[in-house]
Amino acid sequence: MAKKKVPEINGSSMADIAFIALIFFLMVTTMDKEEGISRLLPPIPPEDQKMEDLKVNRRNIIQVKINSNDRLLAGSQPMDVSQLKDKIKEFMTNPYDDPNLPEKEVQDIPGLGPVPVSKGVISLQNDRGTTYQAYITVQNELIKAINELRDDFSMKTFGKKYSKLSDEQQEMVRKAVPQKISEAEPKDVRKK
Amino acid sequence: MAKFIKENKGELPQMNTSSLPDIVFIILMFFMVCTSMRQNETKVRVTTPMATEIAKLDRKDLATYIYIGTPSQQYQKEYGTDSRIQLNDVICKDNTDLSPIRDFIAAEREKISEVDRPFMQVNIKADKDTRMGIITDVKQELRRCSALKIMYGARKGAQK
Numbered sequence: 001m002a003k004k005k006v007p008e009i010n011g012s013s014m015a016d017i018a019f020i021a022l023i024f025f026l027m028v029t030t031m032d033k034e035e036g037i038s039r040l041l042p043p044i045p046p047e048d049q050k051m052e053d054l055k056v057n058r059r060n061i062i063q064v065k066i067n068s069n070d071r072l073l074a075g076s077q078p079m080d081v082s083q084l085k086d087k088i089k090e091f092m093t094n095p096y097d098d099p100n101l102p103e104k105e106v107q108d109i110p111g112l113g114p115v116p117v118s119k120g121v122i123s124l125q126n127d128r129g130t131t132y133q134a135y136i137t138v139q140n141e142l143i144k145a146i147n148e149l150r151d152d153f154s155m156k157t158f159g160k161k162y163s164k165l166s167d168e169q170q171e172m173v174r175k176a177v178p179q180k181i182s183e184a185e186p187k188d189v190r191k192k
Numbered sequence: 193m194a195k196f197i198k199e200n201k202g203e204l205p206q207m208n209t210s211s212l213p214d215i216v217f218i219i220l221m222f223f224m225v226c227t228s229m230r231q232n233e234t235k236v237r238v239t240t241p242m243a244t245e246i247a248k249l250d251r252k253d254l255a256t257y258i259y260i261g262t263p264s265q266q267y268q269k270e271y272g273t274d275s276r277i278q279l280n281d282v283i284c285k286d287n288t289d290l291s292p293i294r295d296f297i298a299a300e301r302e303k304i305s306e307v308d309r310p311f312m313q314v315n316i317k318a319d320k321d322t323r324m325g326i327i328t329d330v331k332q333e334l335r336r337c338s339a340l341k342i343m344y345g346a347r348k349g350a351q352k
């Protein structure tokens with residue numbers, strides 16, 4: 001049999017095929033990143049459970065309320081969102097052991113030893129008419145306050161920022177500076 | 193010298209395009225790696241609010257999306273201009289009856305493998321001008337379905 005020469009494939013249309021594939025991907029995919037503020041909702045208490053009032057000392061709670069005009073009230077004092085972070089930081093650290101600010105409890109954290117941990121709880125309440133942007137802004141400020149406190153704490157103990165710590169160290173810092181944000185049950189003001 | 197003049201008869205030589213497919217393939221690869229498949233078409237207008245302390249979604253396959261916002265132009269005739277909830281590709285008919293959310297969460301939970309089910313995350317993408325009332329309702333319904341891990345969709349940026 002005579003050797004037949006295999007004809008070469010014409011590659012000039014390769015560019016067109018690739019362009020079509022490229023355009024297909026441009027159409028059906030998105031580039032926007034999925035990011036946001038992660039939260040954990042509290043589970044609904046079982047109905048047969050007795051509503052036990054958690055006796056939280058008055059001084060250990062700061063009420064943060066947003067009304068339908070997006071005005072902010074923190075600890076019975078109206079303020080701007082820009083002031084909220086410092087208020088929360090002062091509340092959580094209680095630097096001068098003020099009797100009106102939360103008490104601290106010395107806790108033995110494995111790996112760190114006894115550390116005074118604030119018992120402060122932030123209670124966030126919003127109206128049905130509050131805009132979502134205002135709500136997120138306030139949530140953001142609360143998280144920012146806690147994150148800065150954690151950064152301060154890890155700078156003092158480990159000499160590094162919180163994000164640079166190892167997982168175990170982050171766990172320790174999380175125990176020393178807890179993020180206790182409670183969202184009050186929504187008040188139903190709708191007429192049924 | 194005369195030799196050169198003879199070869200170039202005033203015409204531009206044709207560009208070599210044999211490497212064009214390779215270039216296009218590289219762009220194609222770039223897009224395939226950097227983008228993700230569009231989940232579903234949003235029928236409500238959503239501009240997520242700005243925030244600075246945001247975290248990235250760690251596992252996209254475990255995320256379920258709930259969109260809340262005003263219906264876009266072509267759906268306004270049917271659904272009005274009030275904030276609406278969109279699940280998958282459907283806009284909820286009634287804002288006060290949130291039972292579709294329960295079915296939706298149950299269906300989405302079925303899709304995730306059993307090992308990963310506790311890590312399921314609901315991504316609430318709401319418009320920044322939405323009133324909190326409807327979001328609170330959705331949150332309460334999610335609590336009832338014990339889908340407790342949620343994420344408020346937000347963009348990085350300074351607030352005004």
